[in-house]
Amino acid sequence: MESDTYRLDKDIFMLLYVRRHFPDFVYNMQSLNILRVFFLVALGIGTFTFYAIKRYTVFQLRSYPIATIKEDNLAPERFDKRLKLLHSRCPNDYTKAKERSNWVPIPHFLVDPPKKLLVCVVPKSGSSTWHGIVWALRRKRAGLDEDQKFYRWNDTVENHAMARKLPPKVGQMLGVYHDGDDDLFQSPRLGQSHRLVLARHPFARLISGWKDKFSYNTAYGDRMFKHFPKLKDYNVSVPPENFTLAFEDLARYIADHGRDERKLDYHFMPATSLCKPCNYAYTYILKAESVDKDQQWLMNRINMTDLKVVRRGVNKKGSLLQINPSDSIKEYMSKLDLEVVKKLYTVYVKDFVYFGYTFSLTTMKSGGFE
Structure with missing residues (x-):
């Protein structure tokens, strides 16, 4: 009974979504089954994409051997x-x-x-x-x-x-x-x-230090203004x-x-x-x-x-x-x-x-x- 209720809730969600975006859609059992397949496929693709991006991002942030460049004889x-x-x-x-x-x-x-x-x-x-x-x-x-x-x-x-x-x-x-x-x-x-x-x-x-320490992403610049009061006069x-x-x-x-x-x-x-x-x-x-x-x-x-x-x-x-x-x-x-x-x-x-x-x-x- 619980699974039937859950399935009904999903059907209602699908129908409300389709009614809002496709008002001319014809409702019957066949179209409802098509909608179920469509939403299941979309959900699968979305889930796969999410985890693929997550795994790729983690891979990019993961440590890797520092010596990865071919040695230069010069x-x-x-x-x-x-x-x-x-x-x-x-x-x-x-x-x-x-x-x-x-x-x-x-x-x-x-x-x-x-x-x-x-x-x-x-x-x-x-x-x-x-x-x-x-x-x-x-x-x-x-x-x-x-x-x-x-x-x-x-x-x-x-x-x-x-x-x-x-x-x-x-x-x-x-x-x-x-x-x-x-x-x-x-x-x-x-x-x-x-x-x-x-x-x-x-x-x-100098350029790199300015980019790093005076961007809105860090409070370091604010600390510099406080520690070096004359810097404010130049702002x-x-x-x-x-x-x-x-x-x-x-x-x-x-x-x-x-x-x-x-x-x-x-x-x-x-x-x-x-x-x-x-x-x-x-x-x-x-x-x-x-x-x-x-x-x-x-x-x-x-x-x-x-x-x-x-x-x-x-x-x-x-x-x-x-x-x-x-x-x-x-x-x-x-x-x-x-x-x-x-x-x-x-x-x-x-x-x-x-x-x-x-x-x-x-x-x-x-x-x-x-």
Whole structure:
């Protein structure tokens, strides 16, 4: 009886729907049976589509091995070129950094002692990916699933805390240079530490930081207004839809106040201020623009190709920037007065000089992505 009632309710629903949308429909038992078949087929198709979309979406969000790009044989040459450029432009004698004997961690270090890994993460340069890597290494050793769906904000805090808590001897093991550490054409020696600093074109970082921190999807911009009161004085332009601050206004604020790092949020500080590349003996400079070419080689060298890590901001082809970075930079920098651009260059000049990035004030073209 209950099933008959349920079937009657379904028939009434179908008839009401058809009467509303098809007033000329002829009602009889044959047409009613046709309607039943039609609605059952429609329900089946709808259910299948729903679960197919759901499964596809979950698959897209699921972690996948970070080393999925074919290894580039020229990667060692690129890393070596960057390192030699940095050494040639550091004002201090590089041998002093090599012989550094004291462990002095900085807030942006991530470490994994068992892998002999030290990473200085720079916001908007692939830092989220490396937070995930360090976290996944700990999870894997503990026998836990390293799928990124289990990653929480507290794990980011713990990642940073690990470097501060390291015993000095362990820190020295990670941070001190040994002869041959920067010979990238030979296999790493047994027990060698791997010291990595992230880099990205300074103006690309600035643009990405603005998009990320001043959209309506985050409250981070509001916190910046509160923490840096002078920023409100620069909020004079009409921001684009879904943004709380125009890019031009943020650029003017950083141009005027960026040389006083107390007035900058760390997302917009120069990478050289965050990671001090002339004071630490980094062996790898990983550029965001060429991560698709470099990261496979680096993961193989560190023996970390089996991790399942979501590369945030990186499509499956590997590129952090899905469009030509030079064109994107030109589009935004062309909106600014030339004097503002000159001041911004001064704020980030060490990032340009030490990491080999370029920018033309006449053509607004950028380079140094390799």
